[in-house]
Amino acid sequence: xxxxxxxxxxxxxxxxxxxxxxxxxxxxxxxxxxxxxxxxxxxxxxxxxxxxxxxxxxxxxxxxxxxxxxxxxxxxxxxxxxxxxxxxxxxxxxxxxxxxxxxxxxxxxxxxxxxxxxxxxxxxxxxxxxxxxxxxxxxxxxxxxxxxxxxxxxxxxxxxxxxxxxxxxxxxxxxxxxxxxxxxxxxxxxxxxxxxxxxxxxxxxxxxxxxxxx
Numbered sequence: 001x002x003x004x005x006x007x008x009x010x011x012x013x014x015x016x017x018x019x020x021x022x023x024x025x026x027x028x029x030x031x032x033x034x035x036x037x038x039x040x041x042x043x044x045x046x047x048x049x050x051x052x053x054x055x056x057x058x059x060x061x062x063x064x065x066x067x068x069x070x071x072x073x074x075x076x077x078x079x080x081x082x083x084x085x086x087x088x089x090x091x092x093x094x095x096x097x098x099x100x101x102x103x104x105x106x107x108x109x110x111x112x113x114x115x116x117x118x119x120x121x122x123x124x125x126x127x128x129x130x131x132x133x134x135x136x137x138x139x140x141x142x143x144x145x146x147x148x149x150x151x152x153x154x155x156x157x158x159x160x161x162x163x164x165x166x167x168x169x170x171x172x173x174x175x176x177x178x179x180x181x182x183x184x185x186x187x188x189x190x191x192x193x194x195x196x197x198x199x200x201x202x203x204x205x206x207x208x209x210x211x212x213x214x
Contacts, residue, residue, distance in 0.1 A: 004203035005176040008152040009143050010184065012053050012080060014169040016191040024155040025186070025195035037187045037194050052118055053080045055173045057184035079118070080171035080186070085111045087135025090142055139172070150206040152177070154199060179203045 013020040021027070028034060041054070056077045081089075089111055091097040098104040143153050179201050187194045 004179050004205075006150050006152050006179065006201050006204040007146075008059065008154070008175055008177045008201055009156075010055065010059065010080075010154045010173045010186075011083070011156050012055075012171045012173075012186050012188075012195070014053055014171060014188050014190055016193075018169075018191075021155060021186075021193075021195050025197045028185075028194040028196055034192065034194060038189075038192060041187065041189050051190050052082070052115075053171050053186050053188045053190075054078070055080055055184055055186050058182045059173065059175060059177060059184045078173065079115060080173045081111075081115055083139055083170040083172050084132040084135045085114065086172050086174070087138040088132055090138050148206070150202075150204045152199075152201050154197070177201045 028037075054077045056075070060076055060078045089108065092104040092107045092111075098107060143151050143156065181198065181200055183196070183198045185194060185196045
């Protein structure tokens with residue numbers, strides 16, 4: 001990781017009445033902005049049957065040095081990933097959980113397809129999400145107990161609710177971000193609610209960078 005990029009995770013809970021996101025994020029109440037976001041969603045994604053929260057902003061554009069003019073552009077959108085599936089991805093390459101390489105490759109490919117086609121109802125029908133009961137501990141270790149790299153965490157609230165019995169409908173976005181100011185906006189097409197935040201990501205001090213002495 002050059003330039004001190006830091007691994008960053010952003011959490012979000014889907015729900016029409018959920019107050020979880022109001023703790024760390026600022027909810028957009030302006031009806032004009034919400035209508036515009038809803039129209040953009042229907043124009044770009046509704047024909048794909050997308051119901052998962054969508055994130056945009058400088059955290060997803062990937063062009064903070066190649067395309068600086070688009071760094072704070074909110075046009076590019078990515079789907080967030082259910083935390084249960086993210087936890088499964090974290091352990092999929094470990095032989096302690098999946099013994100054969102072909103099996104973890106199949107698991108990864110299946111999760112990608114689920115996210116690509118937004119087949120949340122299919123997951124709920126087969127009950128696979130209820131079988132991934134230890135995902136919260138895996139994600140907690142990745143974000144809060146990581147000994148390999150620094151992790152910046154947003155909207156996690158100490159993982160108390162994520163590790164509790166009501167840890168349903170949590171989503172995550174994870175990426176290595178360049179140190180500095182970032183903005184992101186999350187729109188939930190299910191609840192038609194939107195949240196925004198400006199955050200400051202520090203330098204990854206866990207890894208060694210000659211240009212950034214400790």
